[in-house]
Amino acid sequence: MHLHAYESATQWTWGAAIAISSAIARDLQQRPRARLLLSGGKTPGPVYAALSKAPLDWNNVDVALVDERWLLPEDPDSNARLVRETLLQNKAQKARLEAITRAGRPFDEALATANLHARQPAGVVVLGMGDDGHTASLFPGMQDLDRALASPLPYVGVDASGCPGAGQWHRRISLTPAGLAPAHSRILLVRGERKRALLDRLAESDDVHEFPARLALTVPGAELHVHWCP
Numbered sequence: 246m247h248l249h250a251y252e253s254a255t256q257w258t259w260g261a262a263i264a265i266s267s268a269i270a271r272d273l274q275q276r277p278r279a280r281l282l283l284s285g286g287k288t289p290g291p292v293y294a295a296l297s298k299a300p301l302d303w304n305n306v307d308v309a310l311v312d313e314r315w316l317l318p319e320d321p322d323s324n325a326r327l328v329r330e331t332l333l334q335n336k337a338q339k340a341r342l343e344a345i346t347r348a349g350r351p352f353d354e355a356l357a358t359a360n361l362h363a364r365q366p367a368g369v370v371v372l373g374m375g376d377d378g379h380t381a382s383l384f385p386g387m388q389d390l391d392r393a394l395a396s397p398l399p400y401v402g403v404d405a406s407g408c409p410g411a412g413q414w415h416r417r418i419s420l421t422p423a424g425l426a427p428a429h430s431r432i433l434l435v436r437g438e439r440k441r442a443l444l445d446r447l448a449e450s451d452d453v454h455e456f457p458a459r460l461a462l463t464v465p466g467a468e469l470h471v472h473w474c475p
């Protein structure tokens with residue numbers, strides 16, 4: 246794990262945005278299109294807003310979601326809406342956003358669509374981490390966790406009932422370890438002392454059931470870059 250610790254939220258915002266933008270630029274040098282996977286939650290909005298101003302060839306960037314709550318893309322609590330309102334602005338307006346859900350699309354079809362899009366493997370993945378040590382929609386204690394961990398497909402549907410970290414959104418579609426593995430860049434955005442202490446605990450063991458966020462370290466592939474500020 247490579248930890249980038251910043252003193253202020255402003256430095257964190259721009260430092261993380263520059264790191265993501267450089268990773269996309271690197272991918273675009275090597276292939277015609279770059280594929281960026283983004284997480285939701287309360288943390289990443291300012292970084293996505295800063296990233297929207299990056300001078301990249303956004304026409305060639307496909308933006309998809311690490312996970313989505315079973316909500317329509319217009320719902321204020323959906324991850325698609327967060328990404329649209331923060332990243333798909335300014336220069337990044339030209340990027341193509343793949344929402345997972347759509348009005349009239351049943352759950353299984355939404356999942357199948359996510360897996361179909363993911364035939365183009367992830368390039369740059371931006372993860373978040375909950376105070377309970379979840380990442381994507383992989384929660385500790387979740388009944389579907391083992392199935393998700395073992396999935397050969399990049400996305401699974403999960404029921405996070407009984408997991409406090411999932412809030413009121415139990416039905417979700419989540420990236421799996423198989424979906425994370427091909428990424429060339431793995432970035433984790435976290436803020437606050439609680440998550441800083443949790444980061445130290447991630448490195449202590451490889452028990453992904455205790456803290457599924459450990460997958461960011463244990464799944465073979467790119468080194469994890471963590472961007473943190475108080």
Ligand SMILES: O=C(O)[C@H](O)[C@@H](O)[C@H](O)[C@H](O)COP(=O)(O)O
Pocket residue numbers: 284285286287288289311312313314324372373374375376379380381382
């Ligand atoms: O839909 C979601 O819930 C997210 O994608 C989720 O995995 C998020 O990254 C973490 O929960 C961290 O969220 P916070 O930034 O709100 O702590």
